[in-house]
Amino acid sequence: MAVSYEYSIGSVRAREKSLLTRTDIEQLLACRDERELVTLLTDKGYGKGKTVEELLSSHSEELWKYLKTTAPDFDIFKPFLIQNDAHNFKVTVKGTMADRDYDALLLSPCTVEHSVMRKAVESRLMGLLPDWLSKFADKAYETLAHTGDARLSDAYIDRAVMLEILRLSEGSKSAFLRGYFRNLVFYCDVKTAIRSARTGANREYLKRALIRVEGFRKEAVIAAAMKGYDALLDTLARFGEYDCSRAIEAYRESPSAFERWVDNRLNAMCRESCKRVGEGAEPLLGYYLGSETEKKVIHIIASGIRTKSGADTIRERLREIYG
Numbered sequence: 001m002a003v004s005y006e007y008s009i010g011s012v013r014a015r016e017k018s019l020l021t022r023t024d025i026e027q028l029l030a031c032r033d034e035r036e037l038v039t040l041l042t043d044k045g046y047g048k049g050k051t052v053e054e055l056l057s058s059h060s061e062e063l064w065k066y067l068k069t070t071a072p073d074f075d076i077f078k079p080f081l082i083q084n085d086a087h088n089f090k091v092t093v094k095g096t097m098a099d100r101d102y103d104a105l106l107l108s109p110c111t112v113e114h115s116v117m118r119k120a121v122e123s124r125l126m127g128l129l130p131d132w133l134s135k136f137a138d139k140a141y142e143t144l145a146h147t148g149d150a151r152l153s154d155a156y157i158d159r160a161v162m163l164e165i166l167r168l169s170e171g172s173k174s175a176f177l178r179g180y181f182r183n184l185v186f187y188c189d190v191k192t193a194i195r196s197a198r199t200g201a202n203r204e205y206l207k208r209a210l211i212r213v214e215g216f217r218k219e220a221v222i223a224a225a226m227k228g229y230d231a232l233l234d235t236l237a238r239f240g241e242y243d244c245s246r247a248i249e250a251y252r253e254s255p256s257a258f259e260r261w262v263d264n265r266l267n268a269m270c271r272e273s274c275k276r277v278g279e280g281a282e283p284l285l286g287y288y289l290g291s292e293t294e295k296k297v298i299h300i301i302a303s304g305i306r307t308k309s310g311a312d313t314i315r316e317r318l319r320e321i322y323g
Contacts, residue, residue: 003102005280008070012287015066018045019287019323020294027178028301029311041298049321052302056295061289064109067284074077076172076281077166077179077288085117085133086161090154092121093141132164133157151201155192155209162188162211176273176282180266185213187262193221194234194251197229215241258319263319267293291323297321 020028024044038052068074084107095102096118106114112129120128126137136156144153162185169181172307184234192209195201201209206222212217217239225233237248244267251258274286297318304314 001165002126003070003072005072008072009278009283011070012283016287016290016323017219019290020044020297021323022321024323025301025321026317028298029038029314031301031305034302034305037302046298056298059291060295061108066085067288070279071284073281076174076177076285078111079168079177081109081111082130082132082161082164082168084108085112085130086157088112088114088117089121089129089133089137089140089157092117093144093153094150095143096121120151123199132167133160136160152205155205158188158192159208159211164298166211166213173178174281174285176269176285179273181270182213182215183242183266183269185211186216186244187217187247189213189218189221190236190247193225193228193232197225197232201225260317263293263296267320267322275322286322293319 027040028037031040034052038050038055040051041047041055041216047062048057049055049058067077071077079256088106089109091102091105095105103114105115107135108114112120112133116128120137121141124138124141126134126141128134129137132224136159140153140156143149143156165181166185169177174176177314189210193206196206203222203226203316206225210218210221212214212218220235224232233248233252234280237245239245247261247265250261270286270289279281300317300319301314305315
């Protein structure tokens, strides 16, 4: 029998209570070493394993099992799954060309089985891949094989997945998904442009790499990037779309502050649009994205503990949580 949204929302609201709270985060920050961190997370029921990575992997696996059995329409998660497909294609191409094992780097869940991805790349049968990916896959493969330019090769795949994400979200019934992915693609464009200005990428690369999304002034950004890094930041700082001017203020502070600002903007959208909604797919999407933010926060804390950073230093890097 099909699951109803009424049931799934009730189920998600109950599970939200297990998401980490700010009090939980402070307890994690007080851990003296990774072993203590693992013990605390285990005591909170956060996955199974002896390392942080094993706990996160276990937690993610259980999350997807839950979502598959709870979501009335699992296709709402497809824009997230195809990002794993894009990652897996890049890993498979590079691993195949370097003749090294790459299985441990592949992500799940995805829409293209790992065995199919391997066959498509190793046998040059790109038609085995979904249309959104196959039409860029050959270009990416040829670029890496003949020029060794991994950045340009990746740009073809990044373009493919961003275009498909926009297509899927624009065709969905969720206004939240449309807004979320417009913001995501916009800031992917901004990061690409800034990175290109710093490294001196040419105009043709930017034309290929940057995606047209509502509110992004592609031609103006390319023109500014061609003038250099400082000119580009000055131009972006005048953009009001998606609070871009505030994002650039954060970037001038540091690239990590920019990344944190963008993540927090997306997290705020999630809380505002999903946390208190009582119908539709948004509560499930909010729970999923909240869980993903949790993972990122745990990664940051674990990394800080390994590098013996102080709690205040780690706290400055943390993202705002959903719980």
